Amino acid sequence: MELTRRPLFYWVLHRYRGLQLLLLAIIVASLFFRVFPLEMQRRIVNIAINLRMLDALYLYCGLYMGSIIIAGLMKYGANVLQEAIGQKILIWMRREIYQHLLQLPLSFFHRTQTGTTVSAMGAELNAIGSFLGGALAIPISSFLTFVVFLGFMVYLNPLLGFITALIYPIELVIIPLLQRWYNRYNRKRVAANRELASMVNEAVSGIQEVQGSASFELEQNKLDRIIQRLYKLVVKLAVVKYGIKFSNNLFQSFGPFLLFLIGGYLAINGEFTLGALFAFLSAYEKVYDPWKEVIEYYQLYQDSRVRYAQIIQLFDVQPQFLLSAPEQTVRRFKGEIEAKDICYSVNDRVQLLNDVSFHLPAGKHMALVGFSGSGKSTLSLLVAQLHHPTSGTMTIDGVPVQELSKTEISSNIASVAQHPFIFTGTVRDNVLYSSNALYLNDVRPAVADSAAIADIIKAVGLSADVIRWGLSSVISDGRAESMAAPFLAMRRIILDKFRDEFSVAVEFYDTDAYLDFSSISENLTFGTFSDSSSTERLISHQHFRSFLKDQGLEVMLYDLGFSIGAATTDFLGDFKDDEFFFQGSPMNHTDFDDFEKLVEKVRKQQFTALNTKNRDKFLRLALDFIPGIHKIATLRDDFKEEIIASRLVFLQDIADIDLSLCAGTTLQTDIGVLNGVAGGDEQRGLSGYTPFCTSRYLPGLSLRDNILFGNVINQDLIWARLDNLVLEEFERTGLIKAIIDIGLDFHVGSKGDNLSGGQKQKIAIARAFLKKSPILILDEATASLDNSSQARVQAYIESQLSDNTTVIAVVHRLDMISGYDHIVVMKSGRIVESGTYADLLTQRGVLYGLINDSSSGD
């Protein structure tokens, strides 16, 4: 059945019937164990207690408890099963709705706010889920339970039983009435909630505009209006909801009232046993449970019905194309495109295209030019089946585009939109997006290898970016082992030949120099630790501590730490709430209050008044101090000298490193041997430690920093210095492929947030090129690229795609169109001129005018 015609119960009745039957069976079976204790109650009072029979008391009590436990367990199982069924149905439902959604025509998405769709697919469906699981079982079983308990009551005393049963019909009138009110408010609430979601979504997507025009007040007002309305609705809902509760409670107490009145009267007159009265009372309470369940079910049902109707109504648009043509295999076209008298209008009024006709033989390239808003994008969307002509026909190899399935369209047409979309994921995910989709649809074999990707990446001018991303990556030890040698060679080249050129941007690791852009602990250990909490580990490391003491450093570092702590607390007192201001100090802003107290204490007494734990806090401050970054203090030169002297002792005595090997100029490429340089690692608890030896690969650092072998002190300069050098060297050693491969795994951020506009467009172009389909549509695809990248892409199209790919390109720069076979000039939805470039220029028509205008008016 068509998705949007399905009633809510369609979902309940068409799947998981076995499970639902099982649920029903469990519930029915548990009925017996729910009535049985009541009978036991009666017997305990009437027989065991009355006749003073202890044996019977034990037996009845045992049976009573036993059946209650069994009933409880069955209820427990039934609840879980119900939830599971609900979720299964929900998953099915969500998948179908999502699939439907993805195929809806573009116009749906223009009209519908994203927030609305998101909340319909998410929270609102969830709310229905809990209903779906018990949609069948609950009403049936509640009804049965109700009947069974009522029957038991009639069995105990027919008169009382019938009177009790009389109360319910009254409720049957009142509750639904209240419920209808509830539904009405609830519908309005759902709508208001959606409006709220859309509004917030809109403000967030347009946040640049909002902040740019400082329209906070305006946006706030919009929010206030909706919130006010929501508030009133929720209050009204509460009034009705608790009204229902109130009437329920009233009826519930009304029963015992009648029972005591009439039952008491009967008991006094000896026509009713006390045991029966007990059992009756219990039964009355129990009979209310299924009743309550039915009422709750009814409310939930109404609630879900309202939500469901609204969700389905939202998506009540039909997809305009076939997803796949089942009887045919997917055709591959040559790419001849013909448009005949195409008209396209939206909302039956606005005419966007008017009598557009053209004929483009397979393998030819056509440029669409014209004023902004003349319908170029619209026309290209029509070719790709993303819009549908109001009249006229668009054909590919003679087949009307409307008759093609989506699978055929996607395997024959690649397109790059004016504002391409980038998915959250890696660069590789994004460039392979379309190819992977074809692969999943069984149209194409597995996707291009890294070499093919690298070629395309180069063609669109993305290589330099991908290489930078690759070089910025920290690679796993295993991978590093096989790749380290060329990086170490690069390092050697820089250290030998370009040291001076780089020195302004890099502070090289040098055993004899103090590193201003490393912390004091790094200066002492002259190496990196694979985990970030290295200072922490050093502080609790015995050998390191005794090393500090032996070198006479401990007291000095305590003092230094205290000075830094005191300077920070004095200086940043008014700024302690904002982390931003702590960039110039090694202190963490959350520790500020603690340090303030400690500093005060030291000033009143003295440093030795602190216990070891607190002293070590200052030690940590000193060890984390990075002179080049933390402006809060400046180190004295003689102190630096002392650190360097101690460093040499550390390297030799603690880390067991042969300095001649470490600082030596001979390059050792065998990582295994290199790791042996620091043989004593493990036993001294320095695991993960790698010294800054020129011959060692540094595992915790990025590839770039491994090449540079130092701290980057000027980010702005480093890439400009590195780019050419790396390209040349790695091209020579053939390592460029591996780096590109690593760079392709760069994460682009949410919707490509980590990318520039140009990078996004290059990725989208690469995505389309990789698809290698017979037809390629480019909508101002190179508009946000730099000149050289534009020329590069154009060159690729002219050299690699001529004759084998039909290209329709909306071109924004007129100096780019001379390479096209056919040029179509558009104005206000019509083709005003078409022909070859040379012809149109000699005609001196519209195109001629455009070209001359643009070159003189600039």
Add this chain to the structure above:
Amino acid sequence: MDSSTTAAPGIDRKRCRLAGDLERLHHVPLFKGITSDVVRMFAYLSERKNFRDGDYLITQDEQAQHAFLLVNGAVHISVNHREQEVLLQKLGDGVLFGELALLANFKWFFNAVCVGDVDVLAISRMSFQKICEKYPDQKDTLIERLIQLRVDRLVSQTDFMLDQLLYRDVKGAAALI
């Protein structure tokens, strides 16, 4: 900073970088008459950077993040025009430039190229905004000064270009770098 405590062995009080940068900022017209606390905060949050001859301190079309105080050396301000780089102005020691970056997020519309070795103090927009948040009473003055600075720069650049036009062959246009 706090001289009352006994001298710590590691700390250099004579050549304190913060004090040095504070001294430099005090001489910048932008901070004339501005509370000392504010200027000290700018000194604390500013970053020292070194460049070499030919390095681009500012590259046209890249996102503007910092304003720069030229501590040492000289910088040429230029604009890319019709595939050429046209010189607009020459700046020397003690000049603050790129000041608009403190006020808004935009793409640079000019280059700043180092002539010889150059030292700068870079002040980020974020720092400027955070400081203004903490000292709202100084904000207006600072912004007004920044705008005045921009106006002065515009006037002097226009003068420079007009001179180029008037005193050279008009076709040969401005000095090309």
